[in-house]
Amino acid sequence: MRVTLVVNPSSGKGRAQEMLPQVAGRLRDDGIETEILLSRDFDEAIAMTRGAVDGESDVLAVMGGDGMMHLGVNACAGQDRTALALIPAGTGNDLCRGLGLPPFDPVAAAALIAGGKLRRVDLGRINGDRWIGTVTATGFDAMVNHRANLMPWPKGGLRYPLAALAELRVFSPLSFRLTLDGQARDLDAMLIAVGNTSSYGGGMKICPQADPTDGRLDVTVIHPVSRSKLLRLLPQMYSGRFVRDPAVELTRAAEVSVEGPGLVGYGDGELIAAAPLHIRCEPGALGVFVPSIA
Numbered sequence: 001m002r003v004t005l006v007v008n009p010s011s012g013k014g015r016a017q018e019m020l021p022q023v024a025g026r027l028r029d030d031g032i033e034t035e036i037l038l039s040r041d042f043d044e045a046i047a048m049t050r051g052a053v054d055g056e057s058d059v060l061a062v063m064g065g066d067g068m069m070h071l072g073v074n075a076c077a078g079q080d081r082t083a084l085a086l087i088p089a090g091t092g093n094d095l096c097r098g099l100g101l102p103p104f105d106p107v108a109a110a111a112l113i114a115g116g117k118l119r120r121v122d123l124g125r126i127n128g129d130r131w132i133g134t135v136t137a138t139g140f141d142a143m144v145n146h147r148a149n150l151m152p153w154p155k156g157g158l159r160y161p162l163a164a165l166a167e168l169r170v171f172s173p174l175s176f177r178l179t180l181d182g183q184a185r186d187l188d189a190m191l192i193a194v195g196n197t198s199s200y201g202g203g204m205k206i207c208p209q210a211d212p213t214d215g216r217l218d219v220t221v222i223h224p225v226s227r228s229k230l231l232r233l234l235p236q237m238y239s240g241r242f243v244r245d246p247a248v249e250l251t252r253a254a255e256v257s258v259e260g261p262g263l264v265g266y267g268d269g270e271l272i273a274a275a276p277l278h279i280r281c282e283p284g285a286l287g288v289f290v291p292s293i294a
């Protein structure tokens, strides 16, 4: 088996660099010969992940945060020659959470190449181009993501709550046209999130029931609410309890379009495109290692 491991050493405030010897040791102990590549920046990480798939590695392993997972997903999606292994070393690790991998144990995640199972899971695909493993955010959550990405400090999990508090002060509901499997409607909302898996922002379960093997995307709409109400709902996203509020609507569709003035879409925590966004569930688009029991 030929395994290529692409590492972002700076992920998780340097945790990836720190954990790499243990991860490499685990792969060696499992008898897996691994080519380890350390990326110096995002563009090099893109080239390395694509190179592994073009070079017909059996497994592309990516080590880092959700940004690195996004690159791995995009390199491996839509083909079955090279499987993806996810080795979490970021601060959020939402793709790993959503697929049942241990989000803070990179060594245990590496062990899944030898000891887990290879499973095909769905992905979202935006505008026929970028593949998304977790959630596509539009509205308040996209603005929070935008702020969080620009914040020089703090680097860890506190970034999203702090960005949310800052955005809350200036945010007002936005106008959307939402189309679910061909049925269009116009509405004002705080946000519309489209999930292949359940969480973003480091465990905020915005689409708590999302199942990446059901052939559909979970859509969460938060209808217009006051700032104080949104402030109360935000912490309840960690448990998923916010969905009990009458302002929250949950639905599912295989194809989702989101349009509206000034809207942008963030997927897997990355800026993807300005609206209109057309997101389609692509069943079984990715082969990925998961725990045997998942």
Ligand SMILES: Nc1ncnc2c1ncn2[C@@H]1O[C@H](COP(=O)(O)OP(=O)(O)OP(=O)(O)O)[C@@H](O)[C@H]1O
Pocket: 007, 008, 009, 010, 011, 012, 013, 038, 039, 040, 041, 042, 043, 045, 063, 064, 065, 066, 067, 068, 069, 089, 090, 091, 092, 093, 269
């Ligand atoms: N060597 C590198 N390889 C890839 N990306 C890098 C590198 N150095 C810095 N970056 C930056 O790191 C970001 C991706 O980080 P990644 O998602 O892997 O970890 P993180 O941000 O620590 O994790 P999380 O998203 O969980 O907070 C990219 O936005 C990229 O610009």
